[in-house]
Amino acid sequence: MKYQVVIGLEVHTQLTTNTKIFCGCSTRFGSSPNSQTCPVCLGFPGALPVLNQKVVDYAIRAGLATNCSIAPRSIFARKNYFYPDLPKGYQISQFDLPICLNGHLDIEVDGVKKRIGITRIHMEEDAGKLVHADVAGIGDDSCVDLNRACTPLLEVVSEPDMRSPDEAIAYLKKLHEIVRYLGICDGNLEEGSFRCDANVSLMPVGSSVFGTRAELKNINSFRFIKQAIEYEMERQAEILDDGGKVVQETRLFDPNTGTTRSMRGKEEAHDYRYFPDPDLVPVIVDQAWIDQVRESLPELPDAKRARFTADLGLPEYDVEVLTASRELAEYFEETLGLFPQAKTVSNWVMGELTRALNDDGKEVTESPVSPAQLAELLKLVEKGTISGKIAKTVFDEMYKTGKKPEEIVAEKGLVQVSDTSAIEAIIDEVLAREAGQVAEYRSGKDKLFGFFVGQVMKASKGKANPGVVNELLLKKLQG
Amino acid sequence: MEIFELTIHELHEKLKAKELSSVEATKALLTRIDAVEERVNAYITVTPEEALKEAEAADRRIAQGEIDLLTGIPVGLKDIFVTKGIRTTCGSKILHNFVPPYDGTAVARLKERGAVILGKLNQDEFAMGSSSESSYFGTTRNPWNLEYIPGGSSGGSSAAIAAQEAMATLGTDTGGSIRQPASHCGCVGLKPTYGRVSRYGVIAYASSLDQVGPLTRDVKDAAIMLGAVAGYDPMDSTSVNTPVPDYLAGLEGGVKGLKIGLPKEYFIEGLDPDVKKALDRAIELYRALGAEIREVSLPHTEYAVATYYLIATAEASSNLARYEGVRFGHRSEAARGLTEMFAKSRAEGFGSEVKRRIMLGTYALSSGYYDAYYLKAQKVRTLIMQDFLKAFEDVDVLLTPVAPTPAFKIGEKLADPLQMYLSDIFTIPVNLAGTCGMSIPAGLSAAGLPIGLQLVGRPFGEQSILNAAYAFERETDWHKKKPAL
Numbered sequence: 001m002k003y004q005v006v007i008g009l010e011v012h013t014q015l016t017t018n019t020k021i022f023c024g025c026s027t028r029f030g031s032s033p034n035s036q037t038c039p040v041c042l043g044f045p046g047a048l049p050v051l052n053q054k055v056v057d058y059a060i061r062a063g064l065a066t067n068c069s070i071a072p073r074s075i076f077a078r079k080n081y082f083y084p085d086l087p088k089g090y091q092i093s094q095f096d097l098p099i100c101l102n103g104h105l106d107i108e109v110d111g112v113k114k115r116i117g118i119t120r121i122h123m124e125e126d127a128g129k130l131v132h133a134d135v136a137g138i139g140d141d142s143c144v145d146l147n148r149a150c151t152p153l154l155e156v157v158s159e160p161d162m163r164s165p166d167e168a169i170a171y172l173k174k175l176h177e178i179v180r181y182l183g184i185c186d187g188n189l190e191e192g193s194f195r196c197d198a199n200v201s202l203m204p205v206g207s208s209v210f211g212t213r214a215e216l217k218n219i220n221s222f223r224f225i226k227q228a229i230e231y232e233m234e235r236q237a238e239i240l241d242d243g244g245k246v247v248q249e250t251r252l253f254d255p256n257t258g259t260t261r262s263m264r265g266k267e268e269a270h271d272y273r274y275f276p277d278p279d280l281v282p283v284i285v286d287q288a289w290i291d292q293v294r295e296s297l298p299e300l301p302d303a304k305r306a307r308f309t310a311d312l313g314l315p316e317y318d319v320e321v322l323t324a325s326r327e328l329a330e331y332f333e334e335t336l337g338l339f340p341q342a343k344t345v346s347n348w349v350m351g352e353l354t355r356a357l358n359d360d361g362k363e364v365t366e367s368p369v370s371p372a373q374l375a376e377l378l379k380l381v382e383k384g385t386i387s388g389k390i391a392k393t394v395f396d397e398m399y400k401t402g403k404k405p406e407e408i409v410a411e412k413g414l415v416q417v418s419d420t421s422a423i424e425a426i427i428d429e430v431l432a433r434e435a436g437q438v439a440e441y442r443s444g445k446d447k448l449f450g451f452f453v454g455q456v457m458k459a460s461k462g463k464a465n466p467g468v469v470n471e472l473l474l475k476k477l478q479g
Numbered sequence: 480m481e482i483f484e485l486t487i488h489e490l491h492e493k494l495k496a497k498e499l500s501s502v503e504a505t506k507a508l509l510t511r512i513d514a515v516e517e518r519v520n521a522y523i524t525v526t527p528e529e530a531l532k533e534a535e536a537a538d539r540r541i542a543q544g545e546i547d548l549l550t551g552i553p554v555g556l557k558d559i560f561v562t563k564g565i566r567t568t569c570g571s572k573i574l575h576n577f578v579p580p581y582d583g584t585a586v587a588r589l590k591e592r593g594a595v596i597l598g599k600l601n602q603d604e605f606a607m608g609s610s611s612e613s614s615y616f617g618t619t620r621n622p623w624n625l626e627y628i629p630g631g632s633s634g635g636s637s638a639a640i641a642a643q644e645a646m647a648t649l650g651t652d653t654g655g656s657i658r659q660p661a662s663h664c665g666c667v668g669l670k671p672t673y674g675r676v677s678r679y680g681v682i683a684y685a686s687s688l689d690q691v692g693p694l695t696r697d698v699k700d701a702a703i704m705l706g707a708v709a710g711y712d713p714m715d716s717t718s719v720n721t722p723v724p725d726y727l728a729g730l731e732g733g734v735k736g737l738k739i740g741l742p743k744e745y746f747i748e749g750l751d752p753d754v755k756k757a758l759d760r761a762i763e764l765y766r767a768l769g770a771e772i773r774e775v776s777l778p779h780t781e782y783a784v785a786t787y788y789l790i791a792t793a794e795a796s797s798n799l800a801r802y803e804g805v806r807f808g809h810r811s812e813a814a815r816g817l818t819e820m821f822a823k824s825r826a827e828g829f830g831s832e833v834k835r836r837i838m839l840g841t842y843a844l845s846s847g848y849y850d851a852y853y854l855k856a857q858k859v860r861t862l863i864m865q866d867f868l869k870a871f872e873d874v875d876v877l878l879t880p881v882a883p884t885p886a887f888k889i890g891e892k893l894a895d896p897l898q899m900y901l902s903d904i905f906t907i908p909v910n911l912a913g914t915c916g917m918s919i920p921a922g923l924s925a926a927g928l929p930i931g932l933q934l935v936g937r938p939f940g941e942q943s944i945l946n947a948a949y950a951f952e953r954e955t956d957w958h959k960k961k962p963a964l
Binding site: 039042043044045046047049050051078080082084087088089090142144271273274275278279280281 | 579803805
């Protein structure tokens, strides 16, 4: 391709505060329409907004985690436009004085590291939702649900620093991971908790002058981001190849066709008539507040990954899997605190635990097996009370019943037999029963050793200590 | 003396002494409203049933010995205050059918004190006007002469006092909308410092200027009403958390040594001779009472009206965007589709003055004009504010005219909005400065129309202007004059 793509992203993250940004209504998702509203978020005459301090807290968290500077004084502004889902006829947002400025995130694509600038992060309220005709029961009308109106958003605006769809995705995933680690956004793309608009333009390779950009909207999965940008690159390249000019416009991504179509051109662009909202006072953030938030920040994914690699000596694959979410990493670390063998814990968390959770469709935070219980189980294996194989059975039982591992082991009589005399007796019995095979073995068919081990384990109902079985069996067969 | 002529404090004494019940007082006022309303048109909505219920409740409270200064006192509210379950129109067709689901803070505070709400008072549409002629519900007439305007925008609130249709009323003042009608109707009207009274539940015109205040028969009543509604409200981010003094107890009435400033920019050629005479007389009285009179300067006064009409209209253009027929208020029957619904509902619902101001404000905020208009206006506003703060380094209160002339005739200025706008030239700067001001009766014109004088105080200096006003009132009887209605 003779063109270089230039990408900048605007991400709206919906914050997980319990109440809305300017009133006390709940932010819960999926309630019956308009049940979570009040005069303020309905934009009734005379109602006034009052800022939810927690939103500022979350914005500072996001700013610090993305290396932004936090503005000591920021201002809410009104963005004026008419739409039925916008109760006041304006959105309260921030304009020329946002709360966070000049940050960055480091990404890595195919082993190449790159720093992506973050222009700004600002706080704003979300709009409601329109439910259009062809939905059962409402005929030809359009209905408005304002439950989402006035829920808090952070808009994170990047610099146009990305040069490929993969870089865009790496940046998005990084940001997605950070807001989830910070506990400020649930990151649910489908429910719209993490929404992305992409500004895409092309310039000739080697040029440093950006081309005219199109803004792509309505992209609600990482896969669609790639699709949308790639489609847009092709579309713009075709125009340029034909000697045409790309027009500045807003385009809507259609996930069904993987294409984008024009929504409104530059001429139809709104004049939002931003001005400072006179109903709200400036947001003043002092150093003490910033320090307090900084102290409460969790360890961020990059730092965690570095520590898991350097201090715990875990392989890269394990580190990636374990740090994919803050919750999983926390589960791992809590277990590790009680059973300090990193690789063993990692194997169990990535293996049995994740498999069971996936089968069950549960999040790690909902795991019926607590880190303490998992550590207990691993201790039983370490002490030789049960074998690793039995441990998996015990784990399944723990997962199903929530019982303690000791309890299950005792109840089911799963204690590993390491007593040599007991095992010897079993071996003798097996060897006597399988006299033919013994003869074959002794005549040089070494492979049969595994068969004898299997038979002994089976006869012991899996409880025999495999190490002891191996040792004794070898002796007897040679003997 | 008729019951409906009483002041709050006079009625309070009678209620306390059980000489009168709140129900009797309320009935007397409702009867009075019936008798004069056809001529005055002070009310948009009268609520006799609710009022009598509230009066009965007040009487029960009084019987149990629970009596507050406002318990059982019948008052009226400008129709800009949202009232739960009672239609609230803001003088506009676009809200002709709007019944709010909640009470605003000032209303709730009056109700808590046991005040009886008689109804909702007429006003200029969305408080945009100086004559109460822009109301969708017809013009309110000045009880002193029915051919004259009562002032505006709280014209219903001032006319109701003058016509004895309420003991006290609440109004709002964005550029003079309490003080100017108070002046024109011969009552006391106080605009508190911005942030003194919560704006929660007050339909917004210009959010950075709007302020709630009382219109009353005398200064004591103003102190009582202000004390009842003032104070921090967590529902209004711009309300200020500073203690509310006992304004009534603080009415000492002495002005000896009080430094009164006369802003030279306010005593200009073209001031109506009767107004000038009333002010000169007042100045002499204050001097005689021991006040020190000084000339001061507010050099940016000449820019105030222009500044106001940029800031107020810009904010209004945004504040009034919510009236589009989706959730409440007028929705056009003729509209097909979304854009038409917005456009036609607004075109049909708003009157011409409101449309004029929305357009002005939209223009002032538009891309490419913002810096030259809105931003510039904000800078000038700061200069005007500084003018006042500087003047208050030398004097305690300012004494000025309220309006350049007494009330004008109905229809006289409708054709010339600019002339209308200039009638607020002495009140607007106080809103821009965000400080407090009040109008008190100070004379009658040759034609028999009331003339007020304005006292302006430091930010949160309501007590000092109330005091100065009280000193004047004790020496004069302008506040006792009543129109022959």
